[in-house]
Each structure stands twice: as C-alpha cells, then as structure tokens.
Amino acid sequence: MYLTWLDSNSWLIEIGNQRILLDPWLVGSLIFGNVDWFFKGSRPQERPIPENIDLILLSQGLEDHAHPPTLKQLDRNIKVVASPNAAKVVQGLGYTSVTSLAHGESFTLNNQVEIKAFPGSQIGPTLVENGYLFKELETDLTLYYEPHGYHSPQLKQFAPVDVIITPIMDMGLPLLGPILKGTNSALEVAKWLQPQVMLSTAAAGDVIFEGFLTKFLKTAGSFEEFRSLLEKNNLATKVIEPNPGDRFELRLEKRAVAI
Template identity: 65%
Template sequence: MFTIDKQLTKNFNMYLTYFDSNSWLIEFENKRILLDPWLVDHLVFGNLPWLFKGKKNQSYPIPENIDLILLSQGLEDHAHPPTLKQLDRNIPVVASPNAAKVVKELGYTQITTLTHGEAFNLENRIEIKALPGSPIGPTLVENAYIIKGLETHQSIYYEPHGYHSKSLQELASIDVIITPIISLKLPLVGAVIKGQESALKACQWLQPQYILSTAAGGDVSFEGLLISLIDEEGSVEKFQSLLEEKNLSTQAINPQSGRTLELKLNRRQPIVNN
C-alpha cells in the first residue's frame, strides 16, 4: 500500500510515491500534494496515438485526502486531462499559467497561477515557489518548483525536463531533488529531456541529500513513431558514480512505480515500504 496515515508524518520524515512518468505523491508537514498526476488511461500527446502512446502496466487507486494538486506544465504528461477529470474539482490547484488553462477548462474551482518568482502558502505549512523551468517552444518557459516545509524546513526542488535555472546557485542547500537523471534524445533535435550533466550541475549547486530520477522511469509501455526515434543515455548507477567522482554525498535513487520512499533526512538510506 502507498497510502500513509497523516499521523505517521509527525516524525517529520518525508514520503514520496512515484506513479510513472512525472507523477508523484508528496507527503510531509502533514500535507499530501499530488504532483503532475497521470493515474488513469493512456498518455497521448495532441490526440496522436500513432506518434506517441504510453500505457501503464499496472494501475493504482487514486490517492485520497489530497490537499493540493501541483502542475508544472500544461502538456499532457504533466496536466493529464483524463486524470484531472477523475479528481475532485474542489481540490486546490497550483499551476503554471499554461497548466492553469487546462484545469480552468475542466471546471476546477480553486486555481492559483504562479509565474516565475511567485510563491503560494499552503495553510502555513508549506511554501511553493515557482522558478523558470523547461522551455516549450520558442517563447514559453514552464515552471520548476521549490517546495519547502515551514515547520521542518525540509525542501524539495522539482524540474521535470532537466532545465535548471542559474538562479538556483543563489539558493541554500535543498534536501531532495526530483529531476531527470537519464537523457532522452531525438535525431537532429538533441536532448528533449536533459539527464546526467544537467542533474550533476543541479547537485553541485544545491548539495541535496537525495536525488530521485523522474520522467524516464516507471512501469510503462510505450509505442508510436516517436518512440522508435528516442535514444536513452545514462543510468542511475552511472550517475551515482559521477556524484562520487565529484565528492558529492548525494544518493541517487531510481524510484519504483507505486512504492513509497520514506526519506529520513538525517540518515543516508531510504526505507522502501511495499
């Protein structure tokens, strides 16, 4: 089971559950945040399944008692319409301007749009600050986020495509980074998901205790023309070696789909709950 009783979080540990692609359940400060959720149906871009289609090999129940939905981008692998249609429209949403348009059209009633540099306070427990994230096309830059507990001061940095703003160098250390570790490349285009080198730079800037791989993982089967062209580069194991070569104590984690990581930030080994 991946559901964690809120009473268990009184010891200030952090719980992260991965649901494939960029989909996460974040639990700390007695709050439950659903991040870029893809929980039901297939993943298709632009209603073009012949181009790209992702299918979950295992389904999971939609998490209950969600305090906030957090969306970094308006693309389908971040603001997944079939999933958002299944969730309660009264759950508060914090979103990039592009993602806010998606949930507004779906009838969500509590939407906070964050542009770069703006912050949102969740019941005086968690602060979410938007930073520049991934470029989508020639003019649009989506959101990355710093998610910080206001009592524990524990913090997460999330950027799902590996585009890390130089403004991160001005920040204090971050406990946990969620970002791609494996690069995905297309011929003539280059990296559409930046992994190894980009993630290493973020670790050097932020000195996290843990970095969790996202975007390229999970228990998912893909098909379509685009899949035949994508080339993967790197691995979590190789990245751990890079960290050690740079004398960084950060632990790289390849999260398993549907399993909850309990991160005890004063220790180096996370506990996996089946």
C-alpha cells in the same frame, strides 16, 4: 517526508502533513493531441486515485503533466497550483480554486508548505514552464522538482536543498535535441544545491510506450554512471531508485537553509 512515485512525472509528495499530487497521470493513456499513432503511453493497470489530496501541483500544460483524463477523475474542488499554461487546462475542466504561479512567485499551503516557482522546461521557442522549490515551514526541509532537467541559475541562492527530483538519464531526438537533460544537467544542479538525496523522474516505470516517435528516441546514462560522477565530484548525495507505487520515507538531516 514521504514520497510515492506513480510512474513518469507523477508523484505523491507528503510534506508538512500535506498531501500534494504532482503532475498526475494515473488513468487512461497518454496521448499528445489525440494522435495515438504518433505516441502513446499505457500501463498494465491504472493507478488508484490517492485519497485526501490537499493540493494538485502542475509544472506544465502538456498532457504528460496536466493529463486531462486524470484531472477529470479528481475532485474539482481540490486546490490547484499550476504554471500559467497548466492553469488554463484545469480552469477549462471546471476546477474551482486555481492559482497560476509565475516564475518567482510563491504559494503557501495551509501554513505548512511554501511552494516557489522557478523557470523550468522550455517548450517551443518562447514558452518556459515551471520548476518548484518546496519548503516545509516547521522544519525548513526543502525539495526541488524539475521534470526535464532545465535548471535555473536562480536556484543557487537557495542552497543547500535537501532533495532533488529531476531526470538523471538523457533522452533526445536526432536533429531536434534533448527532451530530457539528464546526466550533466543533474550533476550541475547537484553541485549548486548539495542535496542529501536525488531521485530520478520521467522514467517509464511500468509504462509501455509505443508509436512512430518511439523509433527515434535515444536514451543515455544510468544510475551507476551518475553515482560515479557524484563520487568523482566529492558529492555525498544519495541516489534513490524508486519502485512505481511504493511509498517510502526520506530520513533527512536538518540543515540550515537560506530560503
């Protein structure tokens, strides 16, 4: 299994000889609702569009997961699996093969990788987006991704899971509460799933954030603090701090899984 973190929530996951582009923001700025004075993300240089993509996987319909400028640059014939909200975005952009995955539903990619949707981040009072559990069918190796730290107790029945990608640090707004549920939420899911490896997502990497909202964002936690919490809870999980753009291999032990 190879992973490449592409900043923010964006990943290239190579599993089961498949190349899966996850929540890609690679070109242009990140702006919500075309209001750049309120919040804007930019990077010194754009990320190259990865080649030979087998699947685009989208966990949410918001711009930091289903980024319209990036999606417009990608081949509209690439298969897409998405939360129902994100599926509307790519369908509106003219993608030709879109699978909307509701919670509890699964999709199998080229007989190599099974992707199962779980309840993920809550957006507003009623919308719950997707987290995903990947299974490499040949080896039974598994990976779980949820980009805001909202983890469904339904995951417990699929333990152990080999790799978790989720926020490890907290981010929130005064009065409004958490945007990213990091330290405690990550520790809880680590206890549930007993992963071999955890990686943090939703960090800035090389990205520069600006705008009115950034004045009020509060962050807490660190990799060192989280490693200490794992040790105190007798968890042997390895925490990896990826560098943006670097492709690296995860060397995992094969374990029995319950999927």
